[in-house]
Amino acid sequence: MKTITVNASKKYDIIISNDILSKTGEMILNIATPKTVAIITDDIVDSLYSKTVENSLEKSGLKFIKYVIENGEQSKNGQNFLKICEFLAENQITRSDMIIALGGGVVGDLAGFVSASYLRGIAFIQIPTTLLSCVDSSVGGKTAIDIESGKNLVGAFYQPRLVICDYSTLDSLSDEIFSQGCAEVIKYAVIGNKELFSHLLENKKSFDREYVISECVKMKRDIVEHDEFDKGERQLLNLGHTIGHAVELKSDFKISHGEAVAIGLCMIAKASFKKGLCDEKTKDDIIKIVKEFDLPVLAKFSANELYKTTLNDKKRTGDFIKLVIPYSVGDSRLLKIKTDEMLSFIEEGI
Numbered sequence: 001m002k003t004i005t006v007n008a009s010k011k012y013d014i015i016i017s018n019d020i021l022s023k024t025g026e027m028i029l030n031i032a033t034p035k036t037v038a039i040i041t042d043d044i045v046d047s048l049y050s051k052t053v054e055n056s057l058e059k060s061g062l063k064f065i066k067y068v069i070e071n072g073e074q075s076k077n078g079q080n081f082l083k084i085c086e087f088l089a090e091n092q093i094t095r096s097d098m099i100i101a102l103g104g105g106v107v108g109d110l111a112g113f114v115s116a117s118y119l120r121g122i123a124f125i126q127i128p129t130t131l132l133s134c135v136d137s138s139v140g141g142k143t144a145i146d147i148e149s150g151k152n153l154v155g156a157f158y159q160p161r162l163v164i165c166d167y168s169t170l171d172s173l174s175d176e177i178f179s180q181g182c183a184e185v186i187k188y189a190v191i192g193n194k195e196l197f198s199h200l201l202e203n204k205k206s207f208d209r210e211y212v213i214s215e216c217v218k219m220k221r222d223i224v225e226h227d228e229f230d231k232g233e234r235q236l237l238n239l240g241h242t243i244g245h246a247v248e249l250k251s252d253f254k255i256s257h258g259e260a261v262a263i264g265l266c267m268i269a270k271a272s273f274k275k276g277l278c279d280e281k282t283k284d285d286i287i288k289i290v291k292e293f294d295l296p297v298l299a300k301f302s303a304n305e306l307y308k309t310t311l312n313d314k315k316r317t318g319d320f321i322k323l324v325i326p327y328s329v330g331d332s333r334l335l336k337i338k339t340d341e342m343l344s345f346i347e348e349g350i
């Protein structure tokens with residue numbers, strides 16, 4: 001078991017271990033004494049893990065209610081946000097109660113935004129059940145819903161009170177969903193962890209889960225402690241995401257977020273090499289590891305199509321866009337470029 005403490009606007013622990021869902025009740029009582037706990041989850045996770053969490057809450061004498069959404073990104077919307085708020089109000093949930101986000105990134109983002117907004121803020125804990133949410137979205141307090149104009153356009157920075165990362169839940173993921181989380185893990189290694197990169201290359205998908213999740217979470221902890229509100233250093237976590245988001249959007253989300261990030265990583269590596277920002281080995285190593293994890297390296301969109309889509313990116317400020325460049329594996333840094341220079345990066349990346 002590993003415990004990593006985040007010291008941001010709120011201090012909280014991330015507990016990483018095997019088979020700890022059944023200790024949810026006691027872990028909650030270590031940090032708070034809610035009267036009622038509201039579990040928010042999706043239909044798939046509900047059928048797999050709610051019972052274990054509910055039994056644990058009961059054993060600890062905690063009352064609970066539950067709201068189940070349909071699985072998938074389409075559920076991260078304003079209607080569900082309001083429906084959940086109504087559900088909490090109907091059940092007289094107050095600020096002395098607590099919300100549990102039990103699931104992957106969609107559940108975590110939606111339940112987190114509900115927690116940030118309902119009664120102007122109620123305590124919540126994250127119990128991530130996908131690799132992507134274990135290593136990234138459950139940590140750092142980004143919460144959001146999607147609107148018609150784009151993904152995550154409405155949200156808040158709101159830190160959880162605790163993250164319970166039980167990586168035995170990853171056993172139930174399909175190979176495809178697991179690989180998608182691997183794209184984010186590879187991203188962390190390329191940003192700043194050469195040892196992690198070597199471990200991944202050596203062990204492929206049989207990597208040591210506790211080691212890999214802890215390394216990613218420690219990196220995220222350090223970044224969030226320096227830049228909780230995403231003004232500078234936190235943008236490093238966007239490595240592969242600027243082009244990746246454009247790929248995801250252009251495909252109408254048929255290409256998943258993880259696959260799009262993998263493509264974005266390979267494209268920015270190629271472009272960085274062609275522009276003399278990294279050497280050939282760095283580019284080759286990044287493409288090699290993406291292939292080893294059965295992730296795609298390119299999408300069939302033209303440079304112009306992708307460029308137009310990046311213009312709507314929320315990371316763009318005025319005429320500038322901050323790109324994350326992999327100068328070498330383990331050393332990625334931000335590079336501010338004029339928005340129109342983005343086209344040539346995309347052209348070189350194809």
Ligand code: GLY
Nearest residue numbers: 136140142234237
């Ligand atoms: N997922 C990127 C971040 O939390 O900043």
